[in-house]
Amino acid sequence: MDSEKTEYSSDGATRRQTRFSRLVGNGKLALPERSTVLIATMLGVTTILWTAGHFSHITAPGFWPWPALSQLTILWSTTLMSVVLLAVVRATAMNPLFGGLDRAVRLHRSIGLATILLLFAHVVCLIALSLDRGTSVAEIVVPFSSPAARSTDIIVFYAIMLLAALAYEKQMPYERWLFIHRFIGILLVAGTIHAATEPGTIADYEPLRTWIIILILVSATAWLYRIFLFDRFGPLYRYKLERLVSHDQKVVDLELRPVQRRMMYEPGTFVFIRIPSLAKHRTELHPFSISSSPVERDLRVSIRIVGDFTGCLPSLALGTPIEVYGPFGGFTPHRYASYRRLVLIGAGIGITPFLGMLKFELTNQDFRRIWLYYVSRNKDDAVYDSEIRNSFLDAESYIDYYPWQTTRDGRISAQAVADEVAPLDDYAVMLCGSAAFVEDMARQFRALGIPQTRIITEELEFR
Amino acid sequence: MEILETQQGSHTHLTLIGRLDTNTSKPVEEKLLSLIEENKHPMILDCQQLAYISSAGLRVLLMAAKKLKPINGKLVLVSLQPHIKEIFEIAGFLPMFQIFDSNDEAVRSL
Numbered sequence: 001m002d003s004e005k006t007e008y009s010s011d012g013a014t015r016r017q018t019r020f021s022r023l024v025g026n027g028k029l030a031l032p033e034r035s036t037v038l039i040a041t042m043l044g045v046t047t048i049l050w051t052a053g054h055f056s057h058i059t060a061p062g063f064w065p066w067p068a069l070s071q072l073t074i075l076w077s078t079t080l081m082s083v084v085l086l087a088v089v090r091a092t093a094m095n096p097l098f099g100g101l102d103r104a105v106r107l108h109r110s111i112g113l114a115t116i117l118l119l120f121a122h123v124v125c126l127i128a129l130s131l132d133r134g135t136s137v138a139e140i141v142v143p144f145s146s147p148a149a150r151s152t153d154i155i156v157f158y159a160i161m162l163l164a165a166l167a168y169e170k171q172m173p174y175e176r177w178l179f180i181h182r183f184i185g186i187l188l189v190a191g192t193i194h195a196a197t198e199p200g201t202i203a204d205y206e207p208l209r210t211w212i213i214i215l216i217l218v219s220a221t222a223w224l225y226r227i228f229l230f231d232r233f234g235p236l237y238r239y240k241l242e243r244l245v246s247h248d249q250k251v252v253d254l255e256l257r258p259v260q261r262r263m264m265y266e267p268g269t270f271v272f273i274r275i276p277s278l279a280k281h282r283t284e285l286h287p288f289s290i291s292s293s294p295v296e297r298d299l300r301v302s303i304r305i306v307g308d309f310t311g312c313l314p315s316l317a318l319g320t321p322i323e324v325y326g327p328f329g330g331f332t333p334h335r336y337a338s339y340r341r342l343v344l345i346g347a348g349i350g351i352t353p354f355l356g357m358l359k360f361e362l363t364n365q366d367f368r369r370i371w372l373y374y375v376s377r378n379k380d381d382a383v384y385d386s387e388i389r390n391s392f393l394d395a396e397s398y399i400d401y402y403p404w405q406t407t408r409d410g411r412i413s414a415q416a417v418a419d420e421v422a423p424l425d426d427y428a429v430m431l432c433g434s435a436a437f438v439e440d441m442a443r444q445f446r447a448l449g450i451p452q453t454r455i456i457t458e459e460l461e462f463r
Numbered sequence: 464m465e466i467l468e469t470q471q472g473s474h475t476h477l478t479l480i481g482r483l484d485t486n487t488s489k490p491v492e493e494k495l496l497s498l499i500e501e502n503k504h505p506m507i508l509d510c511q512q513l514a515y516i517s518s519a520g521l522r523v524l525l526m527a528a529k530k531l532k533p534i535n536g537k538l539v540l541v542s543l544q545p546h547i548k549e550i551f552e553i554a555g556f557l558p559m560f561q562i563f564d565s566n567d568e569a570v571r572s573l
Contacts, residue, residue, distance in 0.1 A: 340553040367517070369554045394485045398518035398554045424555045 035098050035107055046079045053205030070125035071201050077118035081188045082215040084112045085222040090230050100330030116164045160187050175284050185223040192216050234325045237263040241320040242298055247383035252313050256299045256322055265294050266334050267356035271326030281309045289352040293359035302352040331458040339428035340368050347375040347433030351384050361395035368397040375404045375412050414444030428454040435459040466494050474573055478509040483520030495527040505537035505573045541569040
């Protein structure tokens, strides 16, 4: 049962990420998302310009495979890099393009991996080319091995690879991880600037050079905004701590009252908060779920206590100024108005975005049929059970509530949910919890024939 | 919410006027329970003037239907507005109730 407990435990604070599927089940294809169109277009432009730049000798002997592939891989890597950096810029203007920051972060993670793999492939191609020509491989992989070695490039490559590997380090404290992770962006931008100014394909063909310069400007601007300008120009709202509710030192609710203007948000979204009075953490921004309704005066965020920052929260004094950036995310039923029947499944602290949705159901007069599952290890861990019980009967929508305790009921399964919902089968599923839980449940629902567009997920991770 | 009650032959005719939501469901619940207690069924629930129904209203109707079932009682609904019928459909409640377009049809079904 240990593995089961691990699988279904929340991973801590409400750090979140949403996954939305592009392909529809039942053999149909949905329209591609804007971000997919963006990436395909950018890669297409890069490839066409590269082809045009090499038009005179594209079929020349010796150009394929290694010289051509080494150039294409680095250009594709550069192109994707600009999307990777743009995706996490946290600018509200980017929301229509990426569909919310949570979706953008997910894209950042997957495209970021592709960027690094293409960079790695570029070096592999260079090594293959070197072997083909009988030149020294050391000049490509060992810095300062000879005067011809491109030592700076090699060192930057290793640095990027090291930082990329650290990006998947889950044990590192979030702030330290974020601090280190930021350097990948500047290294990638610097590497691209270096490549663009070196004699070669990019410099030789003006349209391609112009395109790469545009990509560099986009990437550099996105990185600069994200690292240096977001604090000042981001969507900042000033609040103060009005009430603090601690649930057995495991979870804490911060109820925040607006000092100036009130932030408007959709239920299910999230915010970044900063608490300047916390000496050791005064510059840190942490993402947390909103668990209040947009019609309420106070903004509530619900946080599981897992680290240094969250460990400080229960001792905050009332009236403490709190800076709120947001709202972000697209894990909200209002973006899926056509789905009238919803199965909501929250595991552990993953229940919190549903609390906001549920509160909004008290007033929204937007009738839906909802089946709400609150998955926890046991009754003690279900800290929001009584809150749900006390309010769900008054909701406008018809809500069936199932507190699912894994020590009592065993492992929740999509089949068990489907049996409860039957004979209805045209429902959408919203899942929030740890990555393992969400992944497993989404897979089960897909296996039951639920179209992927009807499976809306949010993982409790933001790295 | 206004509830008009008339005894028509062997059945009770109830007309609901207004909104059936959290704030108004209690008197409707009490009325239905008292009619069931007094064996004043079958019942026809005229929803022509029912402007809105929330989950609280649905729960009241569901509760009444469940209480009637073991005593072979009957609760039929008549003249639902399209948006009310849509709520029943979304909730998956259509199979749980007999719903008719006219009072005559409802009476014939009893």
